[in-house]
Amino acid sequence: MTTTEVRELSGRARAMLRAVEAGRAEFSGGREPDLYVDGLPCCDQSATHDLVRAGLLRPSAPAGYGQRVRAELTEEGRNALRTA
Template sequence: MTIAMELSGRAKAMLRAVAAGRAQLSGGREPDLYVDGLPCCDQMVTHDLVHAGLLRARRAVGLDERSDAELTDEGRAAIA
């Protein structure tokens, strides 16, 4: 997958938090990102990163659940 967008500093910081093992995603089609247990302030960037295939939940979760987040290969390349 080729990403046709330039990542903002905030988006890169969010990806670095995921890479550091500090993030979780909620379930659902438009997941929310939690960093250090707190909800991330930019839900739109979270949705963009998930839909672009840069991050994902480690396991399938329901709407009221969370899973540790992980970077995809594309996500790792985006912050390399």
């Protein structure tokens, strides 16, 4: 995801960021974290991976394979959500 794409978040990406901001999201442990919202797997894991790579989302703590930890917005993620 490029800087331009971060500034132009899709509706789905904004919804994902809002769910994380509301404390409704978790990441699973693994090589690339998968996002769960309200206990269910997110329908667009490639968007999740893009948001993580762009530095907008991160796990709140290290997680082992199969474990889940709270997802959190980075400062960049909060800024992106405010300007989206």
